[in-house]
Amino acid sequence: MNRKSPLSTVITIASTAITIASGVLVLAGYFFAQNADGQASLLTNIRLTFLNWAIILAGFAIFIGILNLFQVHFNKIQKKEKGSFYSLLLIISLVATFLFGLVRPGQMEVVFTTVQLPVEASLMALLVVTLTYASIRLLRRRLNLLSVIFLVTALLILLGTAPLPLLGDIPGLSDWVRPFIAQVMAAAGARGILLGVALGTLTTGLRILFGTDLPYVGNK
Amino acid sequence: MSIWLGLAGFGIVFFSAALMLGLSHLRRKTPSVFREIPAFTRLRQAVGLVVEDGSRLHVSLGRGTLTTPQSASALAGLTLLRRLADLTSAGDQPPIATSGDATLAILSQDTLQAAANFSERSAFDPASGRLTGLTPFSYAAGAIPAIRDENVSANVLMGNFGVEVALLTDAAERENTFVLAGSDNLTAQAVIYASAQEPLIGEEIYAAGAYVESSPLHTASLTVQDVLRWLIIAAILVGALLTLAGLL
Numbered sequence: 001m002n003r004k005s006p007l008s009t010v011i012t013i014a015s016t017a018i019t020i021a022s023g024v025l026v027l028a029g030y031f032f033a034q035n036a037d038g039q040a041s042l043l044t045n046i047r048l049t050f051l052n053w054a055i056i057l058a059g060f061a062i063f064i065g066i067l068n069l070f071q072v073h074f075n076k077i078q079k080k081e082k083g084s085f086y087s088l089l090l091i092i093s094l095v096a097t098f099l100f101g102l103v104r105p106g107q108m109e110v111v112f113t114t115v116q117l118p119v120e121a122s123l124m125a126l127l128v129v130t131l132t133y134a135s136i137r138l139l140r141r142r143l144n145l146l147s148v149i150f151l152v153t154a155l156l157i158l159l160g161t162a163p164l165p166l167l168g169d170i171p172g173l174s175d176w177v178r179p180f181i182a183q184v185m186a187a188a189g190a191r192g193i194l195l196g197v198a199l200g201t202l203t204t205g206l207r208i209l210f211g212t213d214l215p216y217v218g219n220k
Numbered sequence: 221m222s223i224w225l226g227l228a229g230f231g232i233v234f235f236s237a238a239l240m241l242g243l244s245h246l247r248r249k250t251p252s253v254f255r256e257i258p259a260f261t262r263l264r265q266a267v268g269l270v271v272e273d274g275s276r277l278h279v280s281l282g283r284g285t286l287t288t289p290q291s292a293s294a295l296a297g298l299t300l301l302r303r304l305a306d307l308t309s310a311g312d313q314p315p316i317a318t319s320g321d322a323t324l325a326i327l328s329q330d331t332l333q334a335a336a337n338f339s340e341r342s343a344f345d346p347a348s349g350r351l352t353g354l355t356p357f358s359y360a361a362g363a364i365p366a367i368r369d370e371n372v373s374a375n376v377l378m379g380n381f382g383v384e385v386a387l388l389t390d391a392a393e394r395e396n397t398f399v400l401a402g403s404d405n406l407t408a409q410a411v412i413y414a415s416a417q418e419p420l421i422g423e424e425i426y427a428a429g430a431y432v433e434s435s436p437l438h439t440a441s442l443t444v445q446d447v448l449r450w451l452i453i454a455a456i457l458v459g460a461l462l463t464l465a466g467l468l
Contacts (some may be wrong), residue, residue, distance in 0.1 A: 027233065031226040039378045058323050065322030065351035069362075070327075072347045082369045092285045116355070123357040127383055134415035150413060173331035177459065184353050188405050193422045199448050200426030201292035206237050212437045213299050213429065 016211045023209045026050050070094065153181060221371040241326035242447070243440035252258050252430070252439040258419035259400050260431040266398040267307050273314035273375035277304055278364055280388060281328060282379025282403065283320035283356065290388045292426070293404040294324050297378035298331055301431045304376065305335030307432075317319050317349045320359030325351035360384040375415070376427055377401040381408040389415040412445075 034040060066187040073087035081087075101108050135154065137145050160178025163169050166185025232305065257282035270277045279301045284294035287342065306313050314336065329349035336344035353363025365377060368391060375392045377385060381403040392399040401412045402420030412419045420428075430438035462468035 002253065029232075031230040031233075032223075033226060034223065036223075050286060058267070058285065058287060059320035060327055062354070063322075065325050066352075067349050068325060068346070068349075072350050083365050086365070109345055116358075120355060121359040122385065123361065127386055130386045131411065134386065134390065134411075138414050154414075193406060193409070195452060196445075196449070197426075198424035199445045200296075200423035201289060201404070202233070202236060202448075203240065203445055204292040204296055204426050206233070206240055206444075207429070207437060207441055208295060209237070209239075210437060212435065213295065 016214055019214060020209055020211055022050055023205070027205075027209075066094070153186075156181060225383070232448075236448065239447060240306055240437065240440045240444045243321045243443050244436040247436040247439050252342045252436075254427075254431060254439075254442070257420075257424060257427070257431060259420055259424070260428070262398070262418055263374075263376065263400050264401075264460040267276070267304060269398075270308055270312040270374050273319075273373065275371050275413040276311075276313040277308050277315040277376045278370070278372040279304060279315060279317045279328075279365055280379070281317060281319040281321075281324050282377070282381045282385075283359055284324065284380030284404075285321050286327075289402060290383045293402075294319075294321070294379045296426050296428055297376075298324075298338055300376065300378055300432060301328060302331045302335055303429070305332055306338065308314065309335060309339030314345065314348055316350045316370060316372075318359075319349075320351070320353055320356065322351050322354070324347055324379075356382050356384045360387040363388055367391045368395060372397055375400070377412075378403075378420075378428065380404055381412075382406055383411050384415075386411045386415050389417075391418070 029043035117220040281297040284290035333344045353359035399417035402416040402425035
């Protein structure tokens, strides 16, 4: 088992203390945003300052993340791993985009509209195939009542949304069943799930504030 | 936000915190009992298999930026990553973590480094925690080679995803590997239900820490969620009845 050095212990305690103190101050700044005279409270100013710091740090993190991306793919090329040709393409694209941004900083949107957007749109289109295939295989993977309800609901919504050739909307399905499922049953279920997610978020946040869920801090 | 609303919000958080601390103190004396979530049972089996056959575990943490409310699901994913990294430390290959947010990638590296230091059995490789893309689809496209080419036999997708998660579950299924997936995003949950081998629905992703680690505070946090859920149900019923009676 690993023994912590004194420096490591100090770093762990300090980073935990900073995390907890920052979290409590930001939370308090959110709840007590105004003084009695309607002015922004000191806690609000502290919260906004911390958030600004976090945004600046996130900007630096993107730079480090891109270096990490470069390193991962450079290593792949060096070791001639499977797919290293695509890694080479990625690095060439990365460097070319960076140089283009330096030479023509005002025309960066050209890269996004001519390369990035079409590629992402193609992947979005691919999702139609992937999801259709996944739905077909759903009953093979999990044959139970919930899966049947899931598929029947999806089919009813699709039939209610897409008009039939020559006939148009399907009577009853388009004007009653689909709105009932989407606006009543699905919306109610979604609210229930969202309430559960909100409660989960609250307790996760509290565990961070208590210092028990800090997976990244030192050698815990 | 008005002062009263702020006080009410603070009261809910304070009540939850006090209840969680009190319950965690009580839980130290009694063993934890959880309802069965099959996904976590199969995850333990898959992790055992990863160690046995010398393959690799892949954890994808999604795109939840830490300055947004979606960070909670990412932090839940990081907690699970830390625990799974500890569990697989006896294996031949350390786990890899992919993410679509730079801060999350740095935290995943720290988590894996902490786990490597703790186990003292495997050296930490900075490339094991990686950023694969900054947009939804570039993130998914970048994570697919990790699933396909790096001898991965179990995938855990936990964090904030959109519909792009279907590309990841599909890639994992093509490789005949285990997939457990959960997201805080409703659309992604529907996609995950249809496409993942082991889906986590609703707040089940936040329970992952308790199911794999089972510390008193984790267990207490699940009880607090249940207590708050009952209070919300009561408030909705009372509110609906008062509205029907014309008093609200």
